[in-house]
Amino acid sequence: MRIVADNLACRRSERLIFANLSFTLADGQALVVTGRNGAGKSSLLAILAARLRPEAGNVRVEGAGEAPLTELVNFVGHRDGLKSALTAEENLAFARAILGRAALTPKEALARVGLEHAARLPVAYLSAGQRRRVGLARLFVSARPVWLLDEPTSALDAASQEALGVAMRDHLAAGGLIIAATHAPLGLDGAATLRIERPVLAADAGEAA
Numbered sequence: 737m738r739i740v741a742d743n744l745a746c747r748r749s750e751r752l753i754f755a756n757l758s759f760t761l762a763d764g765q766a767l768v769v770t771g772r773n774g775a776g777k778s779s780l781l782a783i784l785a786a787r788l789r790p791e792a793g794n795v796r797v798e799g800a801g802e803a804p805l806t807e808l809v810n811f812v813g814h815r816d817g818l819k820s821a822l823t824a825e826e827n828l829a830f831a832r833a834i835l836g837r838a839a840l841t842p843k844e845a846l847a848r849v850g851l852e853h854a855a856r857l858p859v860a861y862l863s864a865g866q867r868r869r870v871g872l873a874r875l876f877v878s879a880r881p882v883w884l885l886d887e888p889t890s891a892l893d894a895a896s897q898e899a900l901g902v903a904m905r906d907h908l909a910a911g912g913l914i915i916a917a918t919h920a921p922l923g924l925d926g927a928a929t930l931r932i933e934r935p936v937l938a939a940d941a942g943e944a945a
């Protein structure tokens with residue numbers, strides 16, 4: 737399958753955040769999205785996950801049968817999206833039911849991120865890095881092929897960053913696709929990069945002329 741983003745533009749609170757942004761990504765490929773704070777990395781991921789409407793342009797998926805991109809995407813956002821009162825295992829069981837395409841069980845997914853001992857603890861009791869790892873474990877409970885990751889290494893220690901690198905490389909080797917917004921290196925050699933730059937506004941062009 738391929739994801740094709742064509743001339744995307746994003747406006748938030750009346751401000752044009754980015755424009756003319758295009759890329760194509762195929763099976764087994766990763767795209768690392770970079771840019772200054774506020775450049776629009778999270779906004780781009782939100783557009784790809786159909787949580788935000790683009791100002792212009794479109795995103796299409798090719799070669800995935802009838803399935804729309806929303807059903808192919810597993811999105812781990814900047815906020816972990818976990819319910820604090822539920823246990824780690826319950827949070828993952830919920831995600832597994834919502835996402836479909838069942839893969840690892842919640843217990844197996846927690847073992848994959850080294851948190852089997854925390855399965856029965858309310859997420860509220862976990863450290864920031866542990867919460868992040870539970871959030872990332874959502875990637876393993878469903879076989880959705882497109883991982884959208886927003887700052888996936890934030891709060892992770894070196895060992896967990898390495899484990900995430902292994903998981904991402906395994907996913908790509910199995911034909912998955914990854915689009916990750918980050919300020920930190922992710923260890924994805926050969927990934928394409930997309931740096932979001934400030935759009936050139938008509939007013940700026942006029943000033944420059």
Ligand SMILES: Nc1ncnc2c1ncn2[C@@H]1O[C@H](COP(=O)(O)OP(=O)(O)OP(=O)(O)O)[C@@H](O)[C@H]1O
Nearest residue numbers: 748749753771772773774775776777778779780917
């Ligand atoms: N819900 C919102 N409503 C209005 N404006 C928003 C909203 N969310 C983000 N923005 C604005 O959109 C712009 C892009 O934000 P975004 O979070 O996409 O940037 P980012 O590149 O991910 O930044 P960072 O590196 O700091 O995470 C910022 O100016 C931000 O203030």
